[in-house]
Amino acid sequence: MPQPAITLATKPAANTCLALIFGEGETAGNGFGKLQPTAVEEVKAALSGLGFKGVRGKTQLLSRPAGSDALALAVTGGGDVARLDEAGMEMIAASLYHAVKSAGFEGVSFDLTGYAPELVARAKLAFHLASYRFDKYFGQAKLDKAPTLKNITIACDDVKAAEAAFEPLAALRDGILFARDLVSEPANVLYPQSYADRVKALESTGLKVEVLGEAEMEKLGMHSLLGVGLGSRKESKLVIMQWHGAGDAQPVAFVGKGVTFDTGGISIKPAEGMEDMKWDMGGSAAVVGTMIALASRKTKVNAIGIIGLVENMPDGNAQRPGDVVKAMSGTTIEVINTDAEGRLVLADALWYCQDRFKPQFMIDLATLTGAMIIALGIDYAGVFSNNDELAERIGEASKAAGENTWRMPLPPQYEKQIDSKIADIRNIGGRPAGSITAALFLQRFVNNVPWAHMDIAPVAWTNEQRIPTVPEGATGFGVRTLTQLVERFYEH
């Protein structure tokens, strides 16, 4: 896919748009110091005429500065550059990318000489994330109309040091971009088997991957998960990934909802917007992306990733509202609404995870409820947990990762909303607190292990770029938070 090439070098490339950071209120410092003396006055005058103040994330294009082999000058605001941290650099670089991408330049050179290798590496990560696009189904005519920016050169003092600083970030990038690709794929291409095949191919990164089919899941008694797939021609799969990076330490575990398409089943969804339900596997993609990031970085942790892959379709063989299924845990579930299928998939995946791996904690991610969007809007994922320490750590990790999360309660008095007249529980709890009753349902399949549930329905996909490093479309949300969580608190 023609995303720009991003190269580290000691000098800006000739015949490109030269990009420089100008701090807020800067007079002679950083930015101006990189111009030929003959150009300084002219640039100063232009900037003051335009009212450019160096506000972080704001970029101004100017004509070619005197005495330079650049095609043009992009002046990008650095804010308080004396206190520029890695997150700030990410924001500056990603905003710069968006400001120059459609201006028509084939190349841009971002001069970061004088900045620490860690900051240079973060700028490179930001360009990779901001320039992501999913254009594999575009023909040549549409590709030709795509942004023309082909080469990004980052000039820095020490290429080797910056490359070394980028190495762990390359692992993170690979995880995020892989997750975005999975989420972007349409459901005729990405269904349980083809998805499992893609994950199996990740063994080259050092992951161990097992794939269970329907016969194996029958034997395990996973009728909650299997019931969801009854209406589909595609065979349901459970994929188990393992990363061994810390001897015989107790593993951490991530579990993902991988509904490759959610029609709602017999409780079918309205036509309008149903195409969005190709991304109902966003939770599973975050788990896969995290496992890639941990393995590629050779993180010193043992980690398990489990994803339940199912297609929810209406059919003569589909499960009906009112059906009762027995989960692997032995709990019986009355399926009142076949569209509340994610929790049915996770019930068995969670149980299997703790039963087999005895993890030190278990976090599930799922595009579980539309109600989560009503509760938090589109900029936050909800976090539910039976363990304050784990919840606080997730909060801290998500903040450091630049992904917004907000903790939600699990009030026991709402349990009665999911009580059933015919079985142990039912799969919906009515309109009030829809995301909470979904989480309470999941909790019924968690047995004395620190657990958290992240409802990422609001954030798995975005219809517009709201954060410079997250372009329109699949976000890869969760990969950064989970890798941060592991690196901060669980790496040996």
Ligand code: BES
């Ligand atoms: N995948 C949906 C939740 C969803 C909706 C995610 C919109 C992203 C955007 C989930 O399977 C679902 O259909 N949930 C129902 C639950 C209801 C039947 C209790 C919902 O949210 O309407």
Ligand code: MN
């Ligand atoms: Mn559904």
Ligand code: ZN
């Ligand atoms: Zn769903």
